[in-house]
Amino acid sequence: MTVSDDLDRSFRDSAARSGLLDAGYDLVDSPLGQLLVAASDRGILRISYDANVEEHVDWLSRVAGRNVLRTTRAVEPVRRELDEYFEGRRHAFDLSVDLREVTPFTERVLLELARVPFGQTATYSELATRAGNPKAARAVGMTMNRNPIPIVLPCHRVIGADGSLVGYAGGLDRKVALLTLEGVLL
Template sequence: MTVPTELDLRFRETAARSGLLDAAYDVIESELGPLLAAVTDHGLARISFDPEPERELEALARLAGPRVLRTPRALDGTRRELDDYFAGRRTSFDLELDLRGLTEFTLRVLGELAKVPYGQTETYAELAARSGNARASRAVGMVMNRNPIPIVLPCHRIVGSSGSLVGYGGGLERKERLLRLEGAML
């Protein structure tokens, strides 16, 4: 038996409005291709460049709980801010973030990462130093690689010590496109 699309969508939206979801997700079309985005009642929890959601959704269910549904309207605010960013109308995000389950070091690094201004870059070493351990460049690189909310937490702004583009979970082409969008690369 197949449930009609409209009925399915109404079911999902009703579940979200009634507080019956642990997390909601949708696939958002962007300048970089499709992005899987997910929110919980704590805030934005995931952005993934991988349009195949199984692995991300399993991790999200472990974090937030098993009731995870594709509910497009729950992502309206995220979609709007990402659209504004890609259109050049937004240089920072006003979204609440759900960073539960991350280590203290990761939270410290992501907190410092969030302070790197739009259109500017910083090296892994500089970010490590600002995070409290100048010799933790490689550990900072791992945090950037596992950043659960790229673009909003701008790991694309972190570059190698020579200024070269290295190590981006979404691929170096996307990193370059984001830096060009922000005017950090001409």
């Protein structure tokens, strides 16, 4: 027996609507390529430039629970705000984030990162200081490299102490594109 795409989508959306999912995910088109977006009832769990679904579903199952399905409904608020951001109509995200799998230091750094405004940048050292550990610039760099929610938690806004564009897990071309979208002079 084959299930139609419409029936399958209806089942998945119904599961999300009924609160039966620990996490939902979908693939979202963006000017930077396809993004894998995952969310729980707590907020966004992941935005990834790598759309390797199987690897992410395994991770989601370990972090959020076994009930993980691909469903547009679970990520619709994220999709909408990302679309608005890429269209230049949104300068701040109004989304909850689910950081349950990160360390307390990483959480402090990511929450400080979220405070770096649209169109502005900060250095690794500045973020380390804001997170309460001025000597942890390298650790902040590692946190940026492993940021589970890029774009929304804007690690693209973090630059080297000398103003240079250093590393970006999504690739420097994407970092440049995001900063250009935000009007940051490079």
